[in-house]
Amino acid sequence: MLQKSLTTHADTIIYDLEDSVAPSEKDKSAARERLSSFLLSTRPSELPRSARIAVRLNDITTPFFERDLVAAVRGIFVPVLPKVHSVDYLARVASVIGSYGGGPPDGPIELVISVESARSLWNVGSLAGWRDSGNKIAASALLFAAEDYCADTSIVRTFTRQELLYTRSQIVVAAKAFGLEAIDMVCVNYKDTAYLREECEDGRRLGFTGKQAIHPAQVDIIHETFVPTEKEIYRAAKIVHQMEQTHASERGAVGLDLDDGKDGKEMIDAPMLKQAENTLRTARAAGLRIPEF
Known part of the structure; x- marks a missing residue:
């Protein structure tokens, strides 16, 4: 054994x-x-x-x-x-x-x-x-x-x-x-x-x-x-990308299109950016692919 x-x-x-x-x-x-x-x-x-x-x-x-x-x-x-x-x-x-x-x-x-x-x-x-x-x-x-x-x-x-x-x-x-x-x-x-x-x-x-x-x-x-799903990684990468653009334009939040083809947007700000960064950190540690925008 x-x-x-x-x-x-x-x-x-x-x-x-x-x-x-x-x-x-x-x-x-x-x-x-x-x-x-x-x-x-x-x-x-x-x-x-x-x-x-x-x-x-x-x-x-x-x-x-x-x-x-x-x-x-x-x-x-x-x-x-x-x-x-x-x-x-x-x-x-x-x-x-x-x-x-x-x-x-x-x-x-x-x-x-x-x-x-x-x-x-x-x-x-x-x-x-x-x-x-x-x-x-x-x-x-x-x-x-x-x-x-x-x-x-x-x-x-x-x-x-x-x-x-x-x-x-x-x-x-x-x-x-x-x-x-x-x-x-x-x-x-x-x-x-x-x-x-x-x-x-x-x-x-x-x-x-x-x-x-x-x-x-x-x-x-x-x-x-116990690792992020492909969908979660995609969403996290999208949030990080859009928040980088938002901060560059001196704004603190941005509306993100809802997933699954639903109408409307969700408000993304600093706490959600931190969650997205945590998701990507876990994905990288697991050797998972991070999409680029």
Whole structure:
């Protein structure tokens, strides 16, 4: 299974030391040692695309937490922290890393914070904005663990996802406020590609920047749906072009013809220009074609 992970083209691979490992394996440290040996012995050229490796640790209440964290930092892998209820958890993380003295030499240690309880959502703003006193450790992403969250809050999951709208929106807002990535929940219906696409499109509309995959077959659809569509790119490029002309003529807004052949115009001004520029920035990062006018 570890070797098979090298064949995926997901942006980040999360190796799980928590729920995917039997208690007996945790007691023997076998899973941790096997993972560390595998990753450290694999040539960089063979690692997943962009060499982004993350490790989901056991939570802070377990006897395995500290050893998991030290192993992740030693390998310079991104720790994914489960069951983070408050900044006290993050202070403990900083204490363990500080006593070990590890981490990358050229930047802060990045943490992925998993939001999976009522307390973590209540404190999500302070979690997103947390940094250690030496600015050597900081959150880089908020990740929504929907099933754990529902188990903690007694929320009943439905096909519509309506019951999670508030929670997901809060996570996105907190992430955006502090410049973090916002990673949406797993789609557990991994064989239903139509539903996966619908859930991805819904997450992108809410502002999520990515989504967890529970199966390799989900990766392509996630990649396809978390980038702007051809129509969105065309509209964004048109807005940027027309606003350049508008500013050159010393005006601040312009009327843009509605799409789909509808009559009328929509007013384009500075906020909509910023949205268009964001769309084009994402498209360029994904290597998509930008039309010229």
